[in-house]
Amino acid sequence: MQEFAGELRLSKKTIGFVPTMGYLHQGHMSLVQESKARSSCTVVSIFVNPTQFAPNEDLAKYPRDLKKDCLLLENAGVDVLFFPDAQEIYPEGFDTYIYPDSLSRIHEGEFRPIHFRGVCTIVGMLFNIVKPHFAFFGQKDAQQAAVIKRMCTDLKFDLEVVVCPIIRENDGLAMSSRNVYLAPKERQQAVKLYESLLHAQKLISEGVRNTNRIVEEMIQIIKGIENHKLDYIRIVNAVNFSEVEMLKTGADYYILIACRVGVTRLIDNELIRF
Numbered sequence: 652m653q654e655f656a657g658e659l660r661l662s663k664k665t666i667g668f669v670p671t672m673g674y675l676h677q678g679h680m681s682l683v684q685e686s687k688a689r690s691s692c693t694v695v696s697i698f699v700n701p702t703q704f705a706p707n708e709d710l711a712k713y714p715r716d717l718k719k720d721c722l723l724l725e726n727a728g729v730d731v732l733f734f735p736d737a738q739e740i741y742p743e744g745f746d747t748y749i750y751p752d753s754l755s756r757i758h759e760g761e762f763r764p765i766h767f768r769g770v771c772t773i774v775g776m777l778f779n780i781v782k783p784h785f786a787f788f789g790q791k792d793a794q795q796a797a798v799i800k801r802m803c804t805d806l807k808f809d810l811e812v813v814v815c816p817i818i819r820e821n822d823g824l825a826m827s828s829r830n831v832y833l834a835p836k837e838r839q840q841a842v843k844l845y846e847s848l849l850h851a852q853k854l855i856s857e858g859v860r861n862t863n864r865i866v867e868e869m870i871q872i873i874k875g876i877e878n879h880k881l882d883y884i885r886i887v888n889a890v891n892f893s894e895v896e897m898l899k900t901g902a903d904y905y906i907l908i909a910c911r912v913g914v915t916r917l918i919d920n921e922l923i924r925f
């Protein structure tokens with residue numbers, strides 16, 4: 652892959668890169684479409700990265716379907732599938748990690764303390780292998796995209812990080828490989844996460860600026876999910892992810908949600924632009 656990417660660069664091809672953990676859905680494929688529109692060669696990686704999962708998380712049961720993924724990628728006209736082996740990525744003696752700092756300790760970082768270290772390490776390594784001009788990430792993982800952008804700026808990675816909109820199911824549930832874990836009733840009720848985001852948008856469009864009130868009303872909607880545990884709802888500045896009490900004109904915000912529905916941890920968000 653590294654050699655091939657070097658040759659592509661020598662022949663002045665632009666490389667678009669979509670890193671994934673597989674079990675692809677329309678969210679991933681929208682990143683592929685964006686990459687194909689912007690680059691002459693699109694590389695997709697599939698690698699379920701062990702270092703971004705804590706021991707109590709779902710690494711072993713993370714859904715996999717390589718055959719279906721290959722078909723989707725082929726039909727979409729992807730040029731290269733990079734599917735490395737865990738032994739190649741993390742050979743014996745591997746001892747170097749990228750530790751993102753303050754941005755990785757809040758929100759998702761509070762609940763998944765080693766997660767962003769694993770993400771930055773694998774993404775940084777994949778960037779060195781695939782040598783992309785553009786890399787595409789979904790807004791669904793808004794904090795991940797921000798951490799990766801910060802890493803690229805701070806460590807001078809020579810590429811552009813492109814963040815693409817959330818793709819939703821017909822009823823509004825954000826597409827995620829983990830949705831497959833939801834039992835039918837949980838799947839039905841999980842849409843309340845999106846409904847709470849829509850309600851927040853409505854309140855804001857009616858002039859509500861106090862974020863405590865918005866979060867309180869969102870919580871009331873999420874309480875309609877029978878078996879849930881809300882990790883957080885936070886309204887944050889869209890650049891530095893610091894929490895805000897009052898929304899002000901001229902800034903962008905994310906409303907972030909992380910919630911367990913049954914045993915499945917789901918995240919979602921909405922970008923609020925004034």
Ligand code: PAF
Binds near residue numbers: 698703
């Ligand atoms: O978002 C994901 O699927 C993963 O975190 C990524 C970026 C592929 C790194 O393993």
